[in-house]
Amino acid sequence: MSEKKNKNRIKDFGEVFTNPKEVESMLNLVKDETERLESRFLEPACGDGNFLIKVLERKLEIVKKKYSNSQIEYERYSFQVISSLYGVEILKDNVLSCRERLFKHFKDIYEKKFFSTSNSKFLSSIKYIISRNILWGDALTLTEPNKKKPIIFSEWSFVKGSLVQRSDYTLADLLSYRPYEEDTLFSEKGEEVIIPPPIKVFEPIIYTEIENV
Numbered sequence: 001m002s003e004k005k006n007k008n009r010i011k012d013f014g015e016v017f018t019n020p021k022e023v024e025s026m027l028n029l030v031k032d033e034t035e036r037l038e039s040r041f042l043e044p045a046c047g048d049g050n051f052l053i054k055v056l057e058r059k060l061e062i063v064k065k066k067y068s069n070s071q072i073e074y075e076r077y078s079f080q081v082i083s084s085l086y087g088v089e090i091l092k093d094n095v096l097s098c099r100e101r102l103f104k105h106f107k108d109i110y111e112k113k114f115f116s117t118s119n120s121k122f123l124s125s126i127k128y129i130i131s132r133n134i135l136w137g138d139a140l141t142l143t144e145p146n147k148k149k150p151i152i153f154s155e156w157s158f159v160k161g162s163l164v165q166r167s168d169y170t171l172a173d174l175l176s177y178r179p180y181e182e183d184t185l186f187s188e189k190g191e192e193v194i195i196p197p198p199i200k201v202f203e204p205i206i207y208t209e210i211e212n213v
Helices: 003-013 020-028 050-067 071-082 092-113 120-133 171-177 207-212
Strands: 041-043 085-089 134-136 152-160 163-170
Touching (some): 020 050, 041 050, 050 085, 071 207, 085 092, 092 120, 120 207, 163 207
Antiparallel strands (some): 152 163
């Protein structure tokens, strides 16, 4: 990227990439949440994923320690991890870069662990989840770039065995309820919270078939 283009992006969009050491320091402030597999994180200006990739690293390390002896268990819990990460970014090239980074990091770890039994359908589902969770949009207007459609996030929940259910919510609805005390919109600490009704609920499907939702 040219220096002029970079300066224009800083001026027009406030694009600044956080130093990795600063990312680690900030995440250490909520260390317990970054290591809790079910906690959900939203980065409203995710850039190319500096924060989300570090949360992914921490959570996958927990999965590795607890579930490496079973590929099925590893897949289920790592699916939960990847589906807990959300991002919005106004610059499309950053969105694509963030998706690519998250998927490559996940894929490299998974295939290294299960190199002879890796499941391509599972990886396709992971790639689809990332494409649905890292969105091109404006977190200030809560809309897609064309300003006409709302940003819609999907919640992915295991409902029975290997079946996952997708429920879609508008970001505007989630923010309007504001049942959260911290900046991580989807973070849960065990207390009862109010959740807005979804705009659409899909039929449960096996987690390795999720891209067909």
